[in-house]
Amino acid sequence: MNDKNRLFRTTRSTDPEVQESPIHFLKSLSTSENLFFIRNHFPYPTLNSKISLRIYGEVYKPLVFHFEHFKQMKSKSLKVMLECAGNKRSKFEPRVYGEQWENGAISQGTWRGITLNELFKYTGIKSNVQEVVFEGYDFGERPDGKHASFIRSLPISKALHSDTIIAYEYNGSPLSFKRGGPLRLIVPQWYAMASVKWLKNIYLVEKPFSGPFQTDDYVYYPNKTNKDNAFPVTTVNVNTTIQQPLNFSKLGVGEHEIKGISWSGKGKIVEVAVSINDSEWISADLKKNSQGYTWTPWSYKWKVKHKGHYSIRAKATDSTGSTQPFRAYWNQKGYGYNAIDTIYINIE
Structure with missing residues (x-):
């Protein structure tokens, strides 16, 4: 598909399309449509004009909802960050x-849609339900050579959370095709693989779902040679990115502002600390942010008097006491990286 806005992003793959947001240059708490990161597992699906969403399985009344039905239901708007x-x-x-x-691989904005609680009022839920399974219209060949659709599940408790929604708008406009429209799931606090795009089917099951994007991909495998001690990828880790200055920048003697963003799926960011050349950690200034599902901007005034090479590190701590480690938790598939962020600067 032709996308003139790809010029604003860094392309990681063209088939399927994977593009990275220019995170170092984002200043707003809402990522514009043309800057939002893209992560697809398959080619874009072909959708017809009559989009419907089927709900079935362990419900009392299986139903098919058409797109126009959603606009007639009680809606909810949430500002939510999505991180791959x-x-x-x-x-x-x-x-x-x-x-x-x-x-x-991180962006955020305001999503509007319908809670699953609202939808399930029409179908009912049987008492034996353990998980809710979400199937997208996208499908194709996986790296292992097998064909599959993108299907994932949520525990019933997470599915019924008051802020888990099926979105049909982004930043006040109809949800675009590339953002997963016309209907996609939004799951705050969890990594973005949970927010299934191009929703086609929702079915409720009485036992754990075991599709390839559930029990093969998006699983932490901590050992290099086997799959022992594996556990699922769910909640976003506490994390930080230094946005400015850019890594390996050349600056002059004087005062410089170090700026960045921090986030967590476990709680609100309560502190960001900065260390220059591994000296003591000094608290940065946090921008007040009452929206718990978004990143928190921060800044630190750095006064440098001498030329030379400098390292700048930044780490965040959230309201649960979680803080960033010096070394990320290594795993075979490379999920959840959240080591202390570091850049290197030359003062000339």
Whole structure:
């Protein structure tokens, strides 16, 4: 598909399309449509004009909802950040297979849609339900040679969370095809693989779902040679990206502003600390942010008097006490990278 806006993003793959947001240059709390990152597993699906969403399985009344039905229901708007589980994968040592994301597999904005609670009022839910399964229209061949649709599930408790929604608008406009429209799932606090795009079917099951994007991909495999001690990728780790200055910048003696963003799926950001050349950690200034599902901007005034090479590190701590480690939790597929962010600056 032709997309003139790809010029604003860094392309990681063209088939399927994978593009990285220019995160170092984003200043707004809402990412514009032309800057939002793209992560597809398959070619774009072909959709007809009569989009419907079928709900079935362990419900009392299976139903098919058409797009116009959603506009007639009670809606909810939420500002939510989405981060690909592979964000910053290129930083893992030793290196791992997969899209070699740097810092830009993350974007955010305001989503409007219908809660699953609202939808299930029409179908009812049987008491034996353990999970809710979401199937997108996209399908194709996986790297392992098998064909599949993109299908994932949520535990019933997460599916029924009051802020889990089926979105049909983004930043006040109809949800675009490239953002997963006309209907996509939005799951705050979890990595973006949970927010299934191009929704086609929702079915409720009485036992854990085991599709390839559930039990093969999006799983932490901590050992290099086997799949022992594996566990699923779910909640977004506490994390930070230094936006300015850019890594390996050349600056002069004087005062410079270090700026960045921090986020967490577990709680609100309560502190960001900066260290210059591994000196003591000093708290940065946080921009007040009452919206718990978005990143928190921060800044630090750095006064440098001497020429030379400098390292600048930044780490965040959230309201649960989680803080960034010096070394990320290595895993075979490179998910959840959240080591302390570091850049290097030359003062001339």
